[in-house]
Amino acid sequence: MFSTVLVANRGEIALRIARACRELGIRTVAVHSTADRDSAVVRFADEAVHIGPPPSKGSYLSVPAIVEAALRTGAQAVHPGYGFLSEDPDFAEICEANGITFIGPAPHVMQQLGDKAVARAVMAEAGLPVLPGSRNALASSAEAKETARRTGFPVILKAVAGGGGRGMAVVRQPEELPRAYNETRAHARAVFGDDRLYLERFIEDARHIEVQVLCDQHGSAVHLGERDCSVQRRHQKLVEEAPAPNLPDTVREAMCAAAVRGAVAVGYVGAGTFEFVLAPSGEFHLMEINCRLQVEHPVTEMVTGIDIVREQILIAAGLPLSFRQSEIVARGVAVECRVNAEDPARDFAPAPGLLTEFVPPGGPFVRVDTHAYPGWLIGPDYDSLLAKTVVWAPDRQQAIARMDRALSEFRVDGGGVRTTLPFLRRTLARPEFRSATHTTDLVATMSAEGAAGGAEPGDPAVVAAG
Structure with missing residues (x-):
């Protein structure tokens, strides 16, 4: 069993994880931004490490800062909670390379399932029912239009790297598709750093x-x-x-x-x-x-x-x-x-x-x-x-x-x-x-x-x- 776990998150989920560790007799390390220095998990954890300014990019999304905090405090494992770095295969791989256990699936599994288009294809091969739509990321607006024609409207555009309900657009009419494609692609690029999209049938009253x-x-x-x-x-x-x-x-x-x-x-x-x-x-x-x-x-x-x-x-x-x-x-x-x-x-x-x-x-x-x-x-x-x-x-x-x-x-x-x-x-x-x-x-x-x-x-x- 681990003796020390670093909680790479904030808010209620960080406190939830720290409590589970405490019940298992595991020492906990909380990381926090400047804005969270008085947070509940900082008060609860056995040790707390400041990792950066309030913007997530410089703190909770900073892989170097979190890995350095884990190494400095002797944490043998990192629990990512949800959001932030929880589904980042690169973070999981870097943890492993530094001898730190990532509490989650293996990096290659996250890589495979994190790409929503690839995940659809893999699960279809495993016999799971997937919605009709594109089997791979869409190459262009024209391909989206042709795929939607075959699939039948309404359809939903989704970011390949999406999550948390972001990077989606429902399209009910063919003439709406080009604009929705461009806007969703731009949103995906801004939020996820990846503008690839896929398309599938949208189920009404679901x-x-x-x-x-x-x-x-x-x-x-x-x-x-x-x-x-x-x-x-x-x-x-x-x-x-x-x-x-x-x-x-x-x-x-x-x-x-x-x-x-x-x-x-x-x-x-x-x-x-x-x-x-x-x-x-x-x-x-x-x-x-x-x-x-x-x-x-x-x-x-x-x-x-x-x-x-x-x-x-x-x-x-x-x-x-x-x-x-x-x-x-x-x-x-x-x-x-x-x-x-x-x-x-x-x-x-x-x-x-x-x-x-x-x-x-x-x-x-x-x-x-x-x-x-x-x-x-x-x-x-x-x-x-x-x-x-x-x-x-x-x-x-x-x-x-x-x-x-x-x-x-x-x-x-x-x-x-x-x-x-x-x-x-x-x-x-x-x-x-x-x-x-x-x-x-x-x-x-x-x-x-x-x-x-x-x-x-x-x-x-x-x-x-x-």
């Missing part, structure tokens, strides 16, 4: 369902069931739940089996997620594979009782999985709501500021993963996630009621700070969500109705809807 897998270094691979992540804004998730409601057992079993088959096909090691789109017909298709921990991993932990971060660390240390597939049982329902410092009334624009009040909810079967506290400055340099509120209950109706109660207790205030709390409660009150008939269009529908902003949780309309 659900977004993903399967969590764990694979050790000894050939064992299991799934931990599925999560529904259909409540999204701009392809980024806001509400997740496990298990996916109203999902036929035959579809669930086929989807989970496909994820394990895909992981085995590429020799995957660690925690990973296979993301699928579920059509109204009941057909499902693979969208992409995330070679890292997911933001929404707590809902899976709540229903299975398995600490996914702990398992990541044990797997990286060379230990075999301590359970078989038949021993993994999902019990009850878990729901997660992401509390972001954003203004839903302004298309979820970031709303940073100094927190003067921050009181998370409590009560039975309520978990809050957060790094925030009164006096914490929510700056403009990083993701707007403040907290993940997660609840468990024996059934979905009770879980929704418990989540609504928990969100109603949350107290967040500060100059300029607005949050998604009111929007989240309105989402829980929607009849489509209550009946589990919602799709990935729910947030867009609410925004079109003006329901994303406006009324506060205590307003009669919201109370009545609940």
